[in-house]
Amino acid sequence: MKRLSVVANLCIGCRECELMCSLEHHGIFNPAQARIRVEYNEEENAYHPVICRHCEEPACAEACHAEALLPDERTGTLVVDQEKCISCLECVEACPYDALSVAPDGTVLKCDLCGGAAVCVRFCSKRPGMTSPMSANPEAATALVFEEED
Numbered sequence: 001m002k003r004l005s006v007v008a009n010l011c012i013g014c015r016e017c018e019l020m021c022s023l024e025h026h027g028i029f030n031p032a033q034a035r036i037r038v039e040y041n042e043e044e045n046a047y048h049p050v051i052c053r054h055c056e057e058p059a060c061a062e063a064c065h066a067e068a069l070l071p072d073e074r075t076g077t078l079v080v081d082q083e084k085c086i087s088c089l090e091c092v093e094a095c096p097y098d099a100l101s102v103a104p105d106g107t108v109l110k111c112d113l114c115g116g117a118a119v120c121v122r123f124c125s126k127r128p129g130m131t132s133p134m135s136a137n138p139e140a141a142t143a144l145v146f147e148e149e150d
Contacts, residue, residue, distance in 0.1 A: 013047035063094035
């Protein structure tokens with residue numbers, strides 16, 4: 001199974017991942033409808049993408065009384081079945097990584113890896129080599145990486 005991960009210190013805060021995610025899922029550029037979000041940490045003076053970690057034992061699924069979080073056949077990741085979801089938001093509260101969110105219309109948003117071809121990774125800004133202020137990075141490194149899980 002593929003897993004989305006973040007490379008610390010490479011996010012430049014452009015939020016292109018949010019825009020492309022909302023475009024992929026809703027057909028509009030609206031970060032409030034993205035399944036990924038970029039937060040700025042003032043103390044660290046750094047941006048951090050907040051992503052679903054697709055946990056082995058997902059607290060969000062355990063908290064869902066409607067059993068609306070089901071594995072996707074293609075990716076194996078949990079996705080929200082909007083027809084089963086009763087919008088109680090227990091899953092949002094249960095996530096220890098604050099990775100689930102609620103769209104303006106009340107829909108629960110959770111990363112579905114775009115069916116196995118995450119657009120956030122494809123559009124994550126590539127950094128020139130050795131330009132991260134916190135650590136060395138290779139040419140064209142990105143903050144978001146799609147990796148094969150062992």
